[in-house]
Amino acid sequence: MRATVLYGPRDVRVEDRAKPNIQKPTDAIIRLAAACVCGSDLWPYRGTDVVTQPTPMGHEYVGGVDEIGSEVTELKVGDFVVGSFFASDNTCEICQAGYQTSCIHREGVSGAQSEFMRVPLADGTLVATPAMPEADKIPSLLAASDVLGTGWFGAVAAEVGPGKTVAVVGDGAVGLLAVLAAQQLGAERIIAMSRHKDRQRLATEFGATDIVVERGDEGVAKIKELTGGLGAHSVIEAVGTQESMMQAIRATRPGGHVGYVGVAHDVSLDGLELFFSHVHLHGGPAPVRDYLPRLIDLILRGEINPGKVFDLELPLDEAAEAYRVMDERRAIKVLLRP
Amino acid sequence: MRATVLYGPRDVRVEDRAKPNIQKPTDAIIRLAAACVCGSDLWPYRGTDVVTQPTPMGHEYVGGVDEIGSEVTELKVGDFVVGSFFASDNTCEICQAGYQTSCIHREGVSGAQSEFMRVPLADGTLVATPAMPEADKIPSLLAASDVLGTGWFGAVAAEVGPGKTVAVVGDGAVGLLAVLAAQQLGAERIIAMSRHKDRQRLATEFGATDIVVERGDEGVAKIKELTGGLGAHSVIEAVGTQESMMQAIRATRPGGHVGYVGVAHDVSLDGLELFFSHVHLHGGPAPVRDYLPRLIDLILRGEINPGKVFDLELPLDEAAEAYRVMDERRAIKVLLRP
Structure with a gap:
């Protein structure tokens, strides 16, 4: 064969x-x-x-x-x-x-x-x-x-649900399908982070209500701006790099949930920052x-x-x-x- | 004054x-x-x-x-x-x-x-x-x-509840009161990790059902041994060091919950280990x-x-x-x- x-x-x-x-x-x-x-x-x-x-x-x-x-x-x-x-x-x-x-x-x-x-x-x-x-x-x-199952787990791990504002870090297939999952799970608002027109279009088709093109600290600032300064209730991380992970954690409000499904590569989380972020962190292989x-x-x-x-x-x-x-x-x- | x-x-x-x-x-x-x-x-x-x-x-x-x-x-x-x-x-x-x-x-x-x-x-x-x-x-x-409020938050963050096996890392006042909180929140089994007789005694008085004296990898192995090889459902981390944090994460079963309330000092979490641990992580200032x-x-x-x-x-x-x-x-x- x-x-x-x-x-x-x-x-x-x-x-x-x-x-x-x-x-x-x-x-x-x-x-x-x-x-x-x-x-x-x-x-x-x-x-x-x-x-x-x-x-x-x-x-x-x-x-x-x-x-x-x-x-x-x-x-x-x-x-x-x-x-x-x-x-x-x-x-x-x-x-x-x-x-x-x-x-x-x-x-x-x-x-x-x-x-x-x-x-x-x-x-x-x-x-x-x-x-x-x-x-x-x-x-x-x-x-x-x-990819769909993984995006779905990201949304479940981030406790997506009715009334929630969700942000998705990553516009690969998993990120885009996390948008779809968030929509299916009843999210009120879904912010897709993407700089690519074709991926933005698909994200919108899958249920994204907002697109953020900024990344890193600027992306975090934009999510805060869209959420009354607090951050999203649920953030799905679908990349697996240090930058994307920190972007996800920092874009989440205290008490909010990060669902991470990008296979973490060379990611190291500082205990003290995590401690004061007050986020829930869950993820892994879907x-x-x-x-x-x-x-x-x-x-x-x-x-x-x-x-x-x-x-x-x-x-x-x-x-x-x-x-x-x-x-x-x-x-x-x-x-x-x- | x-x-x-x-x-x-x-x-x-x-x-x-x-x-x-x-x-x-x-x-x-x-x-x-x-x-x-x-x-x-x-x-x-x-x-x-x-x-x-x-x-x-x-x-x-x-x-x-x-x-x-x-x-x-x-x-x-x-x-x-x-x-x-x-x-x-x-x-x-x-x-x-x-x-x-x-x-x-x-x-x-x-x-x-x-x-x-x-x-x-x-x-x-x-x-x-x-x-x-x-x-x-x-x-x-x-x-x-x-200390009671902090131990309580550790138990809440670790999703302690009826039917759950809980392990507590740390035998300071917060750890001991996390035992008390776990008991109040209905845990089925509470494993206190302590090497000190007087603290063990107080842990038992507060509701601990098991005492584990081992630490680090040996402590993790002991928790696994007590939980059919799987790890505890809920682990409360009440120290704030690299060793105690890893002990908590590794003693938790996949899908289980770590509630961490020790103020993290020089703690760094490896993304890939966390990813495959499949645990929920939540904590911070109570x-x-x-x-x-x-x-x-x-x-x-x-x-x-x-x-x-x-x-x-x-x-x-x-x-x-x-x-x-x-x-x-x-x-x-x-x-x-x-």
Whole structure:
């Protein structure tokens, strides 16, 4: 089969590899219907995260169940499924509390930018759609697998709700879908922070009521200005840098909530500033599995269209170009067709 | 009047100073019935926080209203009051949300280790008792002014409640009273982390069900061992050092809550570790004003006796000895009688 492999910084190759096999009785093999490149894939692509050996890439996926292990009971061959980027048993105490991405049996999922992939703990990780979805729903279901679920968790972690003013730091796919999540969760006002016209437009389409183009301290000052000097009730951080994290914390009013979902890189929080900020801080890897049933339902009923974040589609064999385009921010998110 | 002044590291003097006056129409002057030395007073005492000029000390106080400004309407001369260590208007949006210590008109309160003190924003800062309290309630009411209120906020920030397993890092007065707060808030199990027999005994009296003597990584391992490998639901951090903060975060299960109330000194949190810890983090200066009515009521009805943290009482003139004893941890907390 064809699969995308990262060999080192900016060295993405699509090559022939053996089709994965069932390794444990709880595994499933998925034939990918679509895959994509994640903002977090850019960390190893850029060399920020060091890759020491050729690494199969991709952790966002939708597709048909091709094969199941002997202990898989909730799924059958032919089901169309959406999965999460961490495999979970969905039964342990941590999963039951809604933190499947910290499941006591958690396993990473990888190799989704290819024709087939192996998903561990299939019953606890994958959610089947009621029927084969129409082709135009595939991008949205693929978005649910990570970026939508992650934006959603950001909004949940930031305690978004009716009457709240929400600010979103980051205009990548996750940030834009955090806007959509905030709108779905009933936020009164949603401030998207973006300097790019096309992303501003999509943010507005997803429910943003205000756009702030300033960044850093100026961005914070602008949020304060828009909120009577107090800061937003809820701020979603969807980048993962020191600047974006501090922007989120400082734009939040005392007693307010920061939901952070950008994978933190070289971020260090000063204890004393955090202490006097009086904010709530919560985040981490989004428990997408927890939200998938609701998200799939919203998508299939046509209530939301998160697939709009895919503004470029390429065949799997052009994965290297997909990384390039994402790296240079020439596209918000690239969908790959195996 | 006699007042305690810090001149520099370990240089505490009790000296004659002018009695404070009403400076703003919202001020009140309090005749102190009792005062005390706070764990946070030890930071400047030890030179960790640098004092650049002679500084009147003390921010925990109970006493009688001696004088009021022309705009004070909720209090009258002769009232017995309990106050908070930050003055607040108690009417702004932040106060109304329960974060009086981040009030938009917040002012520091100081000079409580003396005969008289000035309290700004008296209506929003002080709470009067229904009648003159009996002498044996004074220590408990004094505790409510800071250490009890702070431990209480730690428990609230850690989302302590029925069915929860709570761990408390720190066995100073705040940590011990966080145990009491956790018990009052219905925790199922309360693990106090302490190596000192007398403090362990008081923790047990306040409601601790388990004692852990280990610290740091060993303390974390012990908490995990006591909680089926998962960590506590709620952990209260009541020290403010790097070690205690990491101990708190690492002892909390994914999805659990850390409530931190130790004033963070040289604490730096690694973004990536925090990200994957999946904990909720909340804390800061306790909005004692918000809890005072409830705490005063619990104390006057004899439901709680937080005054037990005072294991030494000295006349105000011996304040230097009080600091010494606290610094050397020969007493949990010292009460000063003006």
